[in-house]
Amino acid sequence: IFDVVVSPGWTPVWSMQDAPWPESVPMDWTVLAPAWDSEPEALRHVMPLLPSRPQAGAGAVRRERRQRAATRRAMDCAKKSEDSACMTVTPSPNSAVGQAYCAELSAQLEAGGEARDAALAAIRGRVVDFSFDALACRVVQLAISVASRSVAAPLVEELRGHIPACIESPAANYVIQKIIEVMPLSAVQFVSEELEGMGAETARHRYGCRVLCRLLEHHAGDAGSQGATARLITEVLDHAVPLCFHAFGHHVVECGIEHGSVEQQHDIALALQENILRACKHRSGTYVLQKALLFCPPRDQQAIAGAILSYPGNLAVLARNNFGASVVKTLLQMPQDALGGTAQNIIDASSPHEDCKNVRRVFRALQSRC
Template identity: 30%
Template sequence: MYGCRVIQKAIEVVDLDQQKNMVAELDGHVMRCVRDQNGNHVIQKCIECVPEDVIQFIISTFYGQVVMLSTHPYGCRVIQRVLEHCHDPETQQIMMDEILQSVCLLAQDQYGNYVAQHVLEHGKPVERSTIIKKLTGQIVQMSQQKFASNVIEKCLAFGDPIERQILINEILGSDDENEPLQVMMKDQFANYVVQKVLETCDDSQRELILTRIKLHLNALKKYTYGKHIVARVEKLVAAGGIEEDRRWFMEAMQAHAVDVVKRMREITMVMRTPEEVLEAQGVTPSDIEGMLDELHEHVEAIDMANDLHSVGGLVPLLGYLRNSNASIRGKAAEVVSTVVQNNPRSQQLVMEASGFEPLLLNFTSDPDITVRTKALGAISCLIRNYKAGTTAFRLANPYSGLRDALSSNNTRFQRKALNLIQYLVQENSSDCSVIAELGFPRLMIHLASSDDLEVREAALGGLLELARDGTAGNNIISTEKDQLSQLLQNRIDDIRSMSPDDLRAAREERQLVDSLWSICYNEPSVLRKEGLVVLSGEESFEMPPDVAGRFFEPPLRAWAAKAPPSNEGSGLANRAKKETPLRIGSVSSLSENSRDGHTGS
């Protein structure tokens, strides 16, 4: 890792004769270096700093393999350097011919798309036009693909006016066909292409596009990605739109808000209707699920989530958590999750409406694993960063339920339990000892070897939090010494044998394994020694030094630092020790203390 930096610097500063001698050493090893996470930087530096005729043997090695290299995590960088620094007409022609013959493939590749974007941004007009022509006819499909959507954005940004018009026409469809634009505006990737169209088109094109968007504005507000288009339109209208456009937009937004509130009232009326009455009217469980799906979309906006209580819909929604149909119970838990997520007002309203009890019951004892999983997700959203909710959860003593989740075969259930455990120990260090005593670390060690990457990361994250706690950490390291050592060694071996793509995907896991090893054994892991914790091109996970913390200390901490010593000075510490302890026992009901704790907060 460090040796390659020395070589790069030497290539920059030595004279031409020395450059020739150094470059000659690469003969026969070019492709091996290109594919190496350190060696590729040396090849790039040669292309940047050494005369073209001296490195021709390097360039000619790429002939016939340009597409393969363009789809490689390191090779794609090397190809871009060749396009930037090699001006020999023959070299340019050979490289460009291979690229242009495989434009569609490269555009959709996670690394190849960077090469296609590079040609669009820095290439000759004829090369740019060739790429756009190759993609014309499949703009909508390409826009919906994660990597190709970036290439389409570059086509719009760097194409000439005629080419841009062709692309826009394809996106708009015919006069009686709104489908392409409609589909793109709701898509997680294509919506960014539509935003780029609005950003790059001329006034007449923008007017036409806005006219089309007006037809779907209310519907777009219901979709997660459609909201991005609405926000962009709002910005455009506010910045430079004429008064008529501004008035239209405000009226449309107002109408949408009124329409949603009206619809939420209608849904509330249905939720309040007794189940037997709905059955008599021919309403099926599937109909109710569809209604809850619609409500789910409406409450994604925090204002609408809070309005659910205002229109009387929150209590009947919580009632669905006790419905006899498992799918309805699960769907209701999903809606509750969205209502309370990052929403202190709705967290409080749900707790006051006794919504915690049915969620807890569903999590700990529902016969349907999907319902248990969704209920746990809702509980996690309900208590996160909300003291009354966290206190109620601890008093309910749901740890047997968490143990069941960790012992299950459902990876989603496992992940949610692990993430919640990690939150709890971060929130209150006294939980570390209790969780350690209950045998959770052994389950977490087992899950840290899961085939599911997210489960592994969540388990490692929880173990790391426990290990950082002095008492609990020492206990785990001593009692689970052999299992922990075997786990870390296995994870290190697996990481060292990963392909470059898998290695990048496991970025968080690499960091967690290294940190856990350092805490357990007081030394850097093999991963750090081999440069596998932070790969080339990645930012370090390490926290920057705290150079300003002392100037922004919390008032109590600053006061305590300056306060004179006193026999009574430990009052705060004594109060801290009286934090609600974890309780081991029945999870069937909440104690009265939990309600008192809530109303007092």
């Protein structure tokens, strides 16, 4: 409610064209004319400011409410985008090296000879700071790659005691991966030692899963049954079931299937068979399942395929599922002896007139296989 000063003989005019009806104004908004002792009694009344508009229906009110909410969300998103654009990440003064200096060191490392020796000398003693820098971490990776093992080993040792922090860093985790890729197992054992007891947690980390994948790819066969790396791999794969269904953990289990020992592959296959339906319909689980159908020993492949095809109706259910359809596609790529007589049993119990296109496609593919 607003008080408007009204003089005798003056009529308020509201231009509807210039000022449309505000959404926040109530429909019965009125303006009160003040009462003056000197003015006629006729001015002491409630004077409408705007003509009333028709009462909106419930559906129209809901639509307007949704439109206003959508507008507010769009404005909030725009504000967040502006705030993010204004935030620039700058390296810490303790570890910032500068783009020009990084380019100079990289050129010296690639040149070889005395230039490389000078660059390695400049890096020595600063590996930790360089590793946590978004630019200089690439210089450290290049240095470890081009230097001889005897020269690279002291550089690697500078990171001892910093592995958990490196796992958390979007820059330093790449340095750890490079160390695992190019250095022998004896030089990377300290990485596994510092991660022992944190295997499952590391596998579920967006950067930690990469480090564990590199360990499995490059040192699973060298680890044997002794040492910190073997213990860490065993610790991680003991949690295969929950990791199969994790957005980052499933990458580690897949590497375990592809590069692990026969015993480790068998253990993962057993875990999948116990959770076969869940794995067939889960985004991450289907990735692990497909890897197992391709890389596990033949007896485990047959066991997994048998678990999937144990009931004729399972295949039709999976073919209708977005994730299960990829598992069915992998099954159709397997050798005939891996499927055994199960495929023929499914054909006998299925209908070629299914309403789902994926199911009909699977049915035709099975017919061509038998």
